[in-house]
Amino acid sequence: MSERLQPGDVAPAFTLQDADGTEVSLADHKGRKVIVYFYPAALTPGCTKQACDFTDNLDLLAGAGYDVIGISPDKPEKLARFRETESLRVTLLADPDRSVLEAYGAYGEKKLYGKTVVGVIRSTVVVDEEGKVERALYNVKATGHVAKIIKDLGI
Numbered sequence: 194m195s196e197r198l199q200p201g202d203v204a205p206a207f208t209l210q211d212a213d214g215t216e217v218s219l220a221d222h223k224g225r226k227v228i229v230y231f232y233p234a235a236l237t238p239g240c241t242k243q244a245c246d247f248t249d250n251l252d253l254l255a256g257a258g259y260d261v262i263g264i265s266p267d268k269p270e271k272l273a274r275f276r277e278t279e280s281l282r283v284t285l286l287a288d289p290d291r292s293v294l295e296a297y298g299a300y301g302e303k304k305l306y307g308k309t310v311v312g313v314i315r316s317t318v319v320v321d322e323e324g325k326v327e328r329a330l331y332n333v334k335a336t337g338h339v340a341k342i343i344k345d346l347g348i
Contacts, residue, residue, distance in 0.1 A: 197298035198329040204229075204320040205296035209264065209286040212272035217262070217286055219320065226259045226327070227320045228342065231299035232335075233313040235267045235275035235285070239335035243315075244275070246339035247283045257348040259319075264288050264299075266313060298331065317342060 198204070208218040219227065230247070232240040247254075247261050254261055261283045267275070272285040286293075291313075294300035299316040302309055315335060319328040319342075328345070 197331055198318060198326045200326055200328060202326045202329075204318065204324050204326050205293070206324075207286075207288075207293045207296070209288055209293060210269045211287070212269055212276050212285050214269050217284060219324070222260050222262075222320075223324060224322050226322055228254065228259050228261045228317060229297070229320060230261070230263050230315075230317040231294055231297060231313060232263060232265050232315055235265055235271050236278065239315075240265070241275075241279055243335040243338060244281050244283060244285075245279055246336075248279075248281050250339055250343060251282050253343065253348060257346070259346075259348075260284070262286060264293055266291050266294065298329070303332070319346070 206219055208216050211217050234240055263283050264286045266289055267287055268289055269287045272287055288294050291300050297318055299314050302311055303314050314331055315333050317330045317333055321327045
């Protein structure tokens with residue numbers, strides 16, 4: 194199981210394809226704070242709610258200096274469908290081999306309906322302007338999570 198990140202850790206570098214197949218790197222956001230959130234699957238109810246919440250609050254977050262990136266194991270084509278279907282404005286990145294999910298501690302054992310399974314752990318990592326972890330939240334809820342982040346960050 195992958196190690197969970199702690200505040201002060203250097204955020205693992207990554208370069209992944211977005212919904213259009215364009216490569217996006219964490220380094221592209223140096224100098225800005227980044228909210229990187231990890232979700233199990235595009236076009237599912239909880240993940241849709243979470244992505245829509247981030248989209249609805251994107252202007253507020255951007256105004257406070259935060260970029261938002263959502264990462265799932267889906268392929269770019271599915272992310273494009275997700276973006277179009279739900280009118281999403283957050284950057285969605287594909288991690289089909291789960292290497293970034295694992296590097297961020299967002300893949301491993303979790304409880305699902307009382308059973309222990311291996312999969313994506315719904316997580317959010319806030320990365321500061323220098324590329325260090327400011328906050329690392331694991332096993333977050335899809336509903337109400339964005340409002341909690343906004344409150345916790347004092348936005």
